[in-house]
Structures are given as C-alpha cells and as structure tokens.
Amino acid sequence: MLIIDQPTQLHAEIKKLKQQGKTIALVATMGMLHTGHIKLVEAGLQKANIVIVSIFVNSMQFNNANDLENYPKTEDSDCKLLKEAGVYCVFKPSNEIIYPRGIDAQTYVEVPGISNTLEGKLRPGHFRGVSTIINKLFNLVQPDYACFGRKDFQQLIIIQQMVNDLNIPIEIIPVETQRESSGLAMSSRNNNLNENERNKAPFLSAVMNELSIKVKKNITPHEQLIKTASKRLNNYGFKTDVLYIIDSSTLKPVTPNTKEIAVLMAAFLGETRLIDNQIVQM
Ligand code: PAF
Numbered sequence: 421m422l423i424i425d426q427p428t429q430l431h432a433e434i435k436k437l438k439q440q441g442k443t444i445a446l447v448a449t450m451g452m453l454h455t456g457h458i459k460l461v462e463a464g465l466q467k468a469n470i471v472i473v474s475i476f477v478n479s480m481q482f483n484n485a486n487d488l489e490n491y492p493k494t495e496d497s498d499c500k501l502l503k504e505a506g507v508y509c510v511f512k513p514s515n516e517i518i519y520p521r522g523i524d525a526q527t528y529v530e531v532p533g534i535s536n537t538l539e540g541k542l543r544p545g546h547f548r549g550v551s552t553i554i555n556k557l558f559n560l561v562q563p564d565y566a567c568f569g570r571k572d573f574q575q576l577i578i579i580q581q582m583v584n585d586l587n588i589p590i591e592i593i594p595v596e597t598q599r600e601s602s603g604l605a606m607s608s609r610n611n612n613l614n615e616n617e618r619n620k621a622p623f624l625s626a627v628m629n630e631l632s633i634k635v636k637k638n639i640t641p642h643e644q645l646i647k648t649a650s651k652r653l654n655n656y657g658f659k660t661d662v663l664y665i666i667d668s669s670t671l672k673p674v675t676p677n678t679k680e681i682a683v684l685m686a687a688f689l690g691e692t693r694l695i696d697n698q699i700v701q702m
Contacts, residue, residue, distance in 0.1 A: 421499070421502065421503040421507055421508065421509065421510060422508065422509040422510070423499065423509075423510045423512065424509060424510070424511050424512075425511070425512050425513055425514065425517070426513075426517070427513065427517065427560055430509075430511055430560060430561070431560075433509065434561065434562055437470060438562075442468075442469040442470050443467070443468040443469050443470070443564045443565070444468055444469070444470050444471075444472055444561065444562070444563040444564055444565070445463075445464030445465070445467050445468035445470070445471045445472070445563055445564065445565040445566065445567060445593070446464070446471075446472055446473075446474065446557060446558070446561045446563035446565070446566045446567070446590075447460045447461050447464055447471060447472075447473045447474070447507075447566075447567050448473075448474045448476075448553075448554060448557050448566070448568075449473060449474065449475055449476075449498075450475070450476065450477045450478060450491070450608075451475045451477060451492075451493060451494055451495060451498050452491075452492055452493075452494050452498070452608035452611070453494070453497075453498045453501050453502070453608075454606050454607075454608060454610075455598050455606055456569060456571070456597070456598040456605075456606035456607070457473075457501075458501060458505050459569075459595055459596075459598050460567040460568070460569060460595050461473065461502065461505045461506070461507055461567075462505070463567045463593050463595045464565060464567045464593070465506060467564075467565045467567075467591075467593060468563070468564055468565050470508040470509075471505075471506070471507050471508060472507070472508060472509045472510075472511060472561050472563065473502050473507050473509075473510050473511070474510075474511045474512070474513075474557050474561065475495065475498060475510060475511070475512040476511075476512065476513055476518060476553065476557075477491050477493070478518075478549055478550070478553040479515060479519070479523055479549075480519070480523045480526065480528075480545075480548070480549030480552055480553060481545075481546050481547075481549030481550045481553065482546075482549070483543050483544060483545055483546055492608075492611070495512070498510075511557075511560070511561065513560075518553070518556060523549075526552065527552075528548050528549075528551075528552040529548070529551045529552050529555045529582060529586075530547070530548040530551060530552075531547070531551055531578045531581045531582050531585065534547075534574070534577060534578055534581060534671050535547035535548060535551070535578055537671055537672075538574055538662070538664060538666075538671060538684065539574050539662075539686075539695075540574070542661075542662070547574070547575070547578050550575055550578065550579070551578060551579065551582050554566075554579055554582070555582065555586075555588075558588060558590055563590055564590065564591065565590065565591045565592075565593050566579075566590050566591075566592055566593065567592075567593040567594075567595050568592060568593070568594060568595065569594075569595050569596075569597060569598075570594050570595065570596055570597050570697070570699075571597040571598075571605050571606075571607070571695070571696070571697070572695075573668075573682060573684060573697045574671065574684075576592075576594055577668075577669075577671065579592060580592050597696075597697075599625065600622070602621075602622035602625075603622045603625035603626060603629075604621045604622045604624070604625060605624075605625060605694075605695075605696045607694065607695075609692055609693070609694060610694075612691070612692045613689060613690070613692055614690070617689040617690050617692065620656055620657050620658070620689060621689060621694060623653065623656040623658070624653065624658065624685065624687055624694055624696050625696055627649050627652050627653050627656075627685075628649075628683060628685055628696050628697070628698050629698065630649070630652075631645055631646075631649045631663075631665075631683055631685075632683050632698045632700050635665055635681055635683060635700045636700050636701075636702075642665040642674065645665065646663045646664075646665065649663055649685075650663055653685075653687050657689065658687040658688065658689055659687060659688040659689075660685070660686075660687045661686040661687055661688055661693060662684070662685065662686045663683075663684070663685045663686075664682070664683070664684045664685075665681060665682075665683055666681070666682050666684065667680070667681065667682075668680040668681060668682035668699055678702060679701070679702055680699055680700070680701055680702065681699070681700040681702060682697055682698075682699055682700075683697060683698045683699075683700060684696075684697045685697070
C-alpha cells in the first residue's frame with residue numbers, strides 16, 4: 421500500500437493509473453478508523469478497480485478548538501486496517517499542504533440553505549469546511565466514485581448537492597450505517613465513552629427505532645412524538661440535544677407530499693455527543 425503525503429507524487433500516481441484505464445474510488449476520512457470506514461472501502465472496491473483513502477483532520481470543519489486539539493491520531497493502526505482491506509493508496513497531506521494560506525484565507529465552497537440548517541445551525545461553518553475539503557480532495561484524487569456513510573446524513577445530502585450544483589463528474593456512493601450487535605451506530609466517538617456510558621449508548625438507536633415505527637404508522641403530531649422520545653432518552657441517562665422529523669430531500673418540515681422522512685437525533689452521554697438517523701419511506 422502506497423502512503424503519499426505530497427500532491428505532486430499523488431498526481432503522478434493518478435496519471436499513471438488513469439493511463440492504465442483504472443477506475444478510482446475515494447474514501448475521505450479523518451483517521452481513527454473503525455469497521456464503518458472499512459465498509460466504505462469495501463463499497464469502493466465493489467465499484468472501482470482501486471480505492472484511495474485520504475486521512476486528514478480537517479481544521480476548517482471544527483468550530484471548537486478543543487475538539488480539534490484533542491482529536492486522536494491513530495495513523496499506524498489506521499494504515500494497518502486499510503492495508504488489510506485492500507486499499508491501494510493512503511493520501512495523508514499535512515495542514516500546510518491543504519491550507520497553505522491558513523483557513524481564513526482559503527477559498528471555500530458552501531452549499532446554501534442546507535448547510536446552515538439542523539446540525540449546521542449548531543455548528544456554524546462546519547459544512548462549509550466539509551464541502552471545501554471534499555472539493556479539494558476531489559480535485560487532488562480525481563476519483564470516479566466517492567463513498568460516504570449514511571450515518572452523517574446531512575453531510576451526505578450536502579455533498580450530493582455540491583456534486584449536482586457544480587457538475588462534478590463523480591458518482592457518490594451512499595453506504596449504510598454500520599452497527600454493533602447492540603444496534604449502536606459505529607463511530608470514532610464511541611471510543612470516548614466510559615464503560616457505563618457504553619452500556620447505555622445502544623438505547624439511542626432503540627429509541628430511534630421506536631420513533632421511526634410511529635412515524636411510519638402516521639402517528640401525529642410529530643412534536644408530541646419528539647417530546648416522548650426525548651423524555652425516554654433523558655430517562656436512560658442521555659441529555660437529548662436535537663431530535664428532528666423532517667423531509668429527507670428538503671431537510672424541511674414534513675408535508676403531505678413528503679415521500680421519505682428522516683428521523684435525526686443527537687444526544688449527549690456525558691461529554692460525548694452521539695448522532696444517529698433512520699430513513700422512513702412513506
Ligand atoms: O465524515 C468525516 O469524517 C469528515 O467530515 C470528512 C468527510 C472526511 C471530511 O473531512
């Protein structure tokens with residue numbers, strides 16, 4: 421497995437691969453890899469001849485300096501996992517290479533509207549940081565496909581919209597959320613939970629499933645369903661942060677025309693904010 425940190429070297433490698441007629445899938449990560457990331461790699465390998473994984477902790481998408489500072493680096497174990505998964509190349513550029521003029525001077529890409537609602541409202545600038553780095557990685561890696569998990573639902577919708585709006589010739593491959601046998605969605609953040617919190621964490625998906633079943637049965641009003649679910653989470657020891665029942669394509673309130681509903685939730689267990697979501701076909 422190649423490990424590249426210089427864009428010039430990456431460029432030469434990509435040129436060679438394209439001349440050989442190889443197709444490329446990109447899996448963008450911030451490291452701290454787990455089975456969920458490996459599923460993204462597997463999805464990429466199903467589509468393309470070659471998978472390139474980027475590892476870059478993107479300062480532009482953090483709005484809390486502490487979060488960025490404390491973001492763990494697990495490069496050796498990450499590379500070991502990726503090699504075993506059949507990844508061709510890891511691209512791990514430095515911050516100076518990606519943002520040579522600093523993040524404040526960086527030209528950015530922002531998908532209007534949907535970047536500033538839901539999670540974007542709570543984390544101003546976060547999705548601008550995500551769409552900018554993804555655009556840069558698309559230009560650097562020039563993949564045919566790019567795989568993103570459905571767990572970060574809003575991120576996926578925003579990237580798909582950016583690709584449509586800017587006519588980027590890359591097919592976005594959505595990949596199902598990977599869950600532990602308890603139902604808990606896999607996430608790098610699960611590592612931050614202590615034993616007691618870890619035991620409680622699966623209740624998030626349990627409450628989400630209950631709520632989704634009620635939504636599917638057309639039980640209303642949604643405000644009341646949200647209140648009940650929040651209460652249940654709080655009784656289990658969570659501190660519910662947000663809980664939305666929205667139209668999955670507009671990210672706005674459900675209307676009689678809504679075909680697909682997204683149930684999105686975020687709740688704290690101690691200091692750790694866990695997120696999960698479920699799509700309900702109507
Ligand atoms: O989902 C993530 O890990 C990040 O937001 C991404 C897509 C790698 C962009 O930095």
